[in-house]
Amino acid sequence: MKKIKKIKISLNGKVKLINEKTSLLELTKNLKIPIKKVAIELNQEIVDKRKLSRKIIKKSDRIEIVHFIGGG
Amino acid sequence: MEGVKLKKDNFIVAKKRFNSRLIVGTGKYKNMSECAKAVRLSGADIVTVAVRRVNITNKKKPILMDYIDPKKITYLPNTAGCFSSKEALRTLRLAREIGGWKLVKLEVLGDRKNLFPEMIETLKSTEVLSKEGFKVMVYCNDDPLMAKRLEEAGASAIMPLAAPIGSGLGILNKVNVKIIRKQTKLPLIIDAGLGEASDATIAMELGCDGVLVNTAIAKAKKPFDMALAFKHAVIAGRKSYLSGRIKKTFSGKPSSPNKGII
Numbered sequence: 055m056k057k058i059k060k061i062k063i064s065l066n067g068k069v070k071l072i073n074e075k076t077s078l079l080e081l082t083k084n085l086k087i088p089i090k091k092v093a094i095e096l097n098q099e100i101v102d103k104r105k106l107s108r109k110i111i112k113k114s115d116r117i118e119i120v121h122f123i124g125g126g
Numbered sequence: 127m128e129g130v131k132l133k134k135d136n137f138i139v140a141k142k143r144f145n146s147r148l149i150v151g152t153g154k155y156k157n158m159s160e161c162a163k164a165v166r167l168s169g170a171d172i173v174t175v176a177v178r179r180v181n182i183t184n185k186k187k188p189i190l191m192d193y194i195d196p197k198k199i200t201y202l203p204n205t206a207g208c209f210s211s212k213e214a215l216r217t218l219r220l221a222r223e224i225g226g227w228k229l230v231k232l233e234v235l236g237d238r239k240n241l242f243p244e245m246i247e248t249l250k251s252t253e254v255l256s257k258e259g260f261k262v263m264v265y266c267n268d269d270p271l272m273a274k275r276l277e278e279a280g281a282s283a284i285m286p287l288a289a290p291i292g293s294g295l296g297i298l299n300k301v302n303v304k305i306i307r308k309q310t311k312l313p314l315i316i317d318a319g320l321g322e323a324s325d326a327t328i329a330m331e332l333g334c335d336g337v338l339v340n341t342a343i344a345k346a347k348k349p350f351d352m353a354l355a356f357k358h359a360v361i362a363g364r365k366s367y368l369s370g371r372i373k374k375t376f377s378g379k380p381s382s383p384n385k386g387i388i
């Protein structure tokens with residue numbers, strides 16, 4: 055069996071190891087993130103939530119996932 | 127009230143109609159359920175919210191949207207904590223992506239001690255956001271000239287501070303607020319620095335269209351009672367403003383007729 059290669063990315067400021075060729079959609083699903091309630095940035099560019107499956111995460115990518123919290 | 131017809135008094139921001147003139151913040155509460163209950167008691171139709179990173183490691187952390195339904199209450203994404211135009215623009219573009227929010231509150235701070243707004247960065251951001259189709263409610267100084275510049279830059283509402291954020295000092299410069307009121311047709315909303323319900327009444331009596339309160343409710347000993355107090359204070363102030371107050375005189379005038387005194 056072919057061994058799946060892991061890549062290092064930055065997710066919300068923390069280093070994370072994920073499988074190579076993972077899409078943003080797969081990542082959010084793995085993390086159980088409710089897509090409707092968040093916004094996602096890939097290397098400081100906002101990603102259209104309808105196109106998450108087309109965005110394949112590469113080594114050293116910086117991903118930010120944000121949502122609304124209480125604030126003034 | 128039976129037999130009494132009161133003229134409808136709508137609060138309109140960016141062509142959207144709201145019932146309550148009180149906007150409340152959702153920060154600084156003990157927990158989400160306390161926050162949600164205070165919001166409900168305040169009668170507010172609009173709440174400010176912040177944009178922050180999702181907690182990836184602790185998925186059990188409660189989510190604001192599960193407590194305050196954005197279909198029933200208008201979320202007003204805020205850029206609190208941003209110290210540059212770049213950060214503020216990034217935050218609001220992300221907020222729009224979450225669910226199409228275009229009505230936003232812009233707040234660019236320039237001073238970590240007093241949390242005063244950085245007006246040059248604020249003005250620049252207002253121009254950019256307006257061009258991008260955002261409806262921008264702008265936190266600003268109580269400076270009539272700057273308020274005018276924001277209006278020209280396309281702001282949807284002018285939101286001068288009463289006093290530094292969270293200070294509870296109440297309205298420090300009533301004259302400036304009145305000058306801004308006279309010069310603008312935009313919604314004028316007092317934002318930040320209120321300490322007690324009567325401060326909200328004064329803001330409304332000065333002719334403001336609304337007030338935004340967070341700390342004064344969230345950090346009161348009894349937040350639920352304070353939420354109710356602010357709700358009524360805003361209504362009282364608005365009615366008082368529309369009712370046309372009497373002239374001030376420096377002598378007494380009897381309330382009972384002099385004629386017929388025995």
